[in-house]
Amino acid sequence: MEKPVEPVQLLDPDGRLTPDPRWPLEITPDLCRDLYRRMVLARRFDDEALALQRQGELGLWLQSRGQEAAQVGSVTALRPDDHVFPSYREQAAALCRGITPEELLVQWRGNAHSGWDPAAYRFHVYTLVLAAQLPQATGYAMGVQRDGADEIVAVYFGDGASSQGEASEALNWAASAGVPLLFFCQNNQWAISTPTSTQMRAPLHQRAAGFGLDAHLVDGNDVLAVHAVTAGVAEQIRAGGGPALIEATTYRMGGHSTSDDPGRYRSDSELDSWRARDPIARMEILLDREGWIDEAGRAALRLESDDLAAETRRVCRAIPKGEFSALFGTVLTSEPPHLTDQRQRHTALVASYLD
């Protein structure tokens, strides 16, 4: 077996910057402030959603805590018109695309199966069936290829999802068709209670190379490294270099979902070791040391976070329930007779209770 590759890292946990000639990135105060701000807001939104679930306002929530750098660093390195296929934990990425808190919460409150118009944001709805979005993203990229457009497509998935046959079918298909597709895996070390070691023997980036993709490993908690590598790889793909995969090493700091009990399968010491590598903390150190953020800046961001949190609470509780009868018209382009019949009988029955 090949010798382990070191993940690309520009900003280490202690906030030290070490440029990497292979991945040139102009590290400006603006860039750092922007990425930092997006991560802070994403985490605040995520914390708020978690709280809303605990209060019974949401049926379920899947935290992105710990994965902000992987998501923010990558999605901001794409063009706004590059179509994105998320998995189901990409709220940090979604917020970067302008998807609103309400649109992100409605599905977890149980009012709808998806919350936003994928065409409007160039961001597909969440896919809960693991790896199912990978062949779909591959097909979308075939369309881009046929249109001769200079867009690329990006698809997010997890370490666990990579074991699904459909994930491999997509890697192989994309490689043989040479489509403009970026596979972005957030290897957060766990698939619910299953560690990556049970999932695979060799690292995923090595597997992708085996399929003939250009593959890279990056420190997923280093937003600058993720941003630099994604930008570089996206450029190659856009230039016709064919599909590529980026494996971002990160950590799911919360439970798998609000129904999960991670204490059953992982240790506090493991969690602590990753807390020490927190993606937001290290950027904070950098901004402080370089003096790229001052008290005013911090205060402004605190204010913005509080507003986002308040807004999130407000819109969540205000989400309208909607009409059950409206669902009958969403199955096919036109409501077939038997559904019209069922809808009418249901409405009549419900009405009859009221008498």
Place this chain on the structure above:
Amino acid sequence: MEKPVEPVQLLDPDGRLTPDPRWPLEITPDLCRDLYRRMVLARRFDDEALALQRQGELGLWLQSRGQEAAQVGSVTALRPDDHVFPSYREQAAALCRGITPEELLVQWRGNAHSGWDPAAYRFHVYTLVLAAQLPQATGYAMGVQRDGADEIVAVYFGDGASSQGEASEALNWAASAGVPLLFFCQNNQWAISTPTSTQMRAPLHQRAAGFGLDAHLVDGNDVLAVHAVTAGVAEQIRAGGGPALIEATTYRMGGHSTSDDPGRYRSDSELDSWRARDPIARMEILLDREGWIDEAGRAALRLESDDLAAETRRVCRAIPKGEFSALFGTVLTSEPPHLTDQRQRHTALVASYLD
């Protein structure tokens, strides 16, 4: 991408022997005569089955012509108690395990879905759903692992089948579980009309390495190379080295099946270039040059082939049709009432026609 690997070759198309220190093999006259004989008999059987299909005695036939070295060289390097999972074109391998012509033909004559007792021959029935046998072989190997037995398991599949998600699930699963399993791919360049180039971008052995398997490429038309590499790899697996994959480069010299029309998608020149690499021919040259076979030996083999052909014709025509009503008892361990009822009504109905 990695640079192409040269396939292991001990015996070249012109019958020249070049030992390979990595794959030591004691090349004795007996070994060569034995492998040659098995390949000759396999081809004769295959030709006869083809003829029987043309005469309407078989519904369908899938030729193994051209792949004799890959099958004979590999299966003879396994231990008789090593369980084998074939695909559907492995008659050369099956004959080596002692499966009879009748057992091999019954399924293609349409009298049964399978012809032999897998436990008796340590050779599973053919699997027609591509790649479905790969996870099954992986599970069987999990059983061997749990039994602490020193058997290994071998599974055959094709270049086309490798694109199925289940193939990748098996490669990944076998690697992470470290089971004693040998994946043997006969890359015969075609999946019906689809060339390997449409199927994959990188060679399969590279993909297998990406999953963390020990992977090798061998000249599948060189029976000595296939035998040596399979023997060596099998030994490693038996010693606890974990799963491995061998990709054998070969060629499907006939159509995909007797229903196929290869003229629609491939050139005579391609076929000719592979005829020049025929697995049997090169072994013939070696035997001649070294004087390892004499006229008597040749005559004896001709006679044995003729007998096999005659036997094949005889048993094929003699295969009993069997009773439709017998099928009702094969669905579950005990025939459920509604099937008994259906069987009886059917028998009564059939009887009623006779009146």
Place this chain on the structure above:
Amino acid sequence: MPLLTLSAALNSGLRHALEHDPGVVVMGEDVGGLGGVFRVTDGLQKDFGADRVIDTPLAEAGIVGTAIGLALRGYRPVCEIQFDGFVYPAFSQIVSQLAKMRARTAGRVALPVVIRIPVGGGIGAVEHHSESNEAYFAHTAGLRVVYCSGSQDAHWMLRQAVECGDPVIFYEPKRRYWTKAEVHDDEPLPLDRARVVRPGRDVTLLAYGGTVQTCLDAATAAATEGRELEVIDLRSLAPLDLDTIAESVARTGRCVVVHEAPVFGGFGAEVAGAIGERCFDRLEAPVLRVGGYDLPYPPAKFEEEFLPDLDRVLDAVDRSLAW
């Protein structure tokens, strides 16, 4: 009005779709140079190019999954599944993704994807090549499931399926691929309507795909004994044209539904259940179901005994009339 085999009629339907809608792409295993194992796509890649008639890797989940992606991009993919028994690797993409996308997105995202499936037995094939799996898809909300039985419908229903904007499982009875019939330009019946292919007043026979001809033969035979069997080709299983069926059964009072799939939990059960309710007061005999026996599809030598034939249909007609 040309005589076309069912296979050729499908081919001309695809050709028309490819000519008139640049978004249409045909994709599947061996659909290019080979023209598909049943030649339904014969010559299409030559005429429309490898970008629109796509030989795919050997992966059904990939075929349907990428078709969904192409549809999201604005294309109209027509997928070929090589044989009925090989659609299962794509089952998750079909029932959880393709069928549900429109409802999951509250109607925002439509997926006009057609999945062509050569279906059923009667051609002496080996295992997994003679399956009738329509009941799985008919039970799946969000899919249209249609079945052609002859050249005219093959051509027009395929064109309608491509145009309809919904995911369509399009079944093609293998044993009718080489049967020739006229394909004419008359205004076709809507995709979701059943057709009375032979009127009669004694018993209603319901069939689709390969068993339509079986029922027509049975009706011809019964006629010699003075029995008039009405034969209806369901054409669309989901949605089901219950009005046309009920109108007939209300008249005849007797109904036999015939398909190749095993009876237990087969589509005939839905038909029997629906008519049993809708026509309860009109039925003079129970709705009888004639289908394959509840076995895995048998080896070729036994398929004649397994498949509903003229005798089993007439036997059911006798039992119905004797009630």
Place this chain on the structure above:
Amino acid sequence: MPLLTLSAALNSGLRHALEHDPGVVVMGEDVGGLGGVFRVTDGLQKDFGADRVIDTPLAEAGIVGTAIGLALRGYRPVCEIQFDGFVYPAFSQIVSQLAKMRARTAGRVALPVVIRIPVGGGIGAVEHHSESNEAYFAHTAGLRVVYCSGSQDAHWMLRQAVECGDPVIFYEPKRRYWTKAEVHDDEPLPLDRARVVRPGRDVTLLAYGGTVQTCLDAATAAATEGRELEVIDLRSLAPLDLDTIAESVARTGRCVVVHEAPVFGGFGAEVAGAIGERCFDRLEAPVLRVGGYDLPYPPAKFEEEFLPDLDRVLDAVDRSLAW
């Protein structure tokens, strides 16, 4: 006689199987340390080791495929599919391999594999986590399809499923996992038999899994109006215990079948079709079907309106009696 939740009753059934048959292995996603997302395998890995209670990679086709291989080697795997909506990636292994192996080998090769599936809605879950897909498997020859509805059956039916030697799709109604009931040692009913859970003479209610309790509640409510509803828990869908059902319907002359799955092509259709034929002359009203509407399973906020409840069952009872 301990009071056990349905989940705990399954756990003790598995524990018994693991203790008494060294060939039994439990496998699936997160069944080890976590004990499964519904805790059905809680503590089993600790007590029987990681070789017998196996945390698998995240691949359902792999789970069922390797289980088949283990069975070929002589083991008796019990697979857990984490949620109903995630069995589809394994569909090909289940319907083409697991279900057919015995028939394909003329009875030579048996595959004693149990596939446990937490099924149905009512727990406010997100999409793909509330599916009722029993109709797909009940229509597949070669599988046994059983459904437990309470702790007693959960424990014993699971043990019987592991012992029976056939492939079994074993459904566990999610919304009953935490309901406690007695589990006693009485000689259990055979795996393939239906049970009359409440006798009555006016209308027969047929249910399974989660809707059994719904029907019992309906019967209790109806009783206050002097109506005696007989409630039968089907327990085994394939094979179906038609004798027990027919005996009841012959007495009552009226029948309502209730399940969560969409009605169109659902298992209720088979029941209606079979009873419609078997009890034709005894039926005073058509067999009525109450189930989910023909939609993809709706968002959680709507599942109460989607799922058959007491009111819809009683409405059907009224319609039946009014016929």
